[in-house]
Amino acid sequence: EFTATNNVDEDGLPAGGNVTSIGLSIEWQKGPLGEEGPDRKVPNGAFVETLIAAALQRIEWYQEVNDGKFRCDENAEAINHLSDALYILDERTKDRQARGVEGTHQT
Known part of the structure; x- marks a missing residue:
């Protein structure tokens, strides 16, 4: 909660x-x-991207710590989804930069 x-x-x-x-x-x-x-x-x-990256780092760490003792398919899938989220948000930023509205409230 x-x-x-x-x-x-x-x-x-x-x-x-x-x-x-x-x-x-x-x-x-x-x-x-x-x-x-x-x-x-x-x-x-x-920023949301920073929080997603922090969660991604933590789950990646779980996959590797103690010779991979906590590695599982669910963690791998979560890593994929979080990586996808970061990619999509980066694409949004690039689009906003190209349109000259990044760093503003313009949509």
């Missing part, structure tokens, strides 16, 4: 939030970072 809060700004746009659980405390990025370059803002919170 976890508790999640998703915030919006006065225009109804995503504006951070948080997730908490035992051993877990996440503050989500609040607001867009802007275009690449000297005016780009410094991140102030976590």
Whole structure:
């Protein structure tokens, strides 16, 4: 179980939030970072991609630790799905960069 809060700004746009659980405390990025370059803002919170990558790393570790004692087909399938999720989100980023809307609330 976890508790999640998703915030919006006065225009109804995503504006951070948080997730908490035992051993877990996440503050989500609040607001867009802007275009690449000297005016780009410094991140102030976590991104979904970072959390997916962290979960992926942990499951990959389970597959290898103690000479693969915990290796299983379910972990392998979860690794595939998490890897696919990261790939798809990266493709979205590339598309947004190509359209000049990455780092903004434009869709």
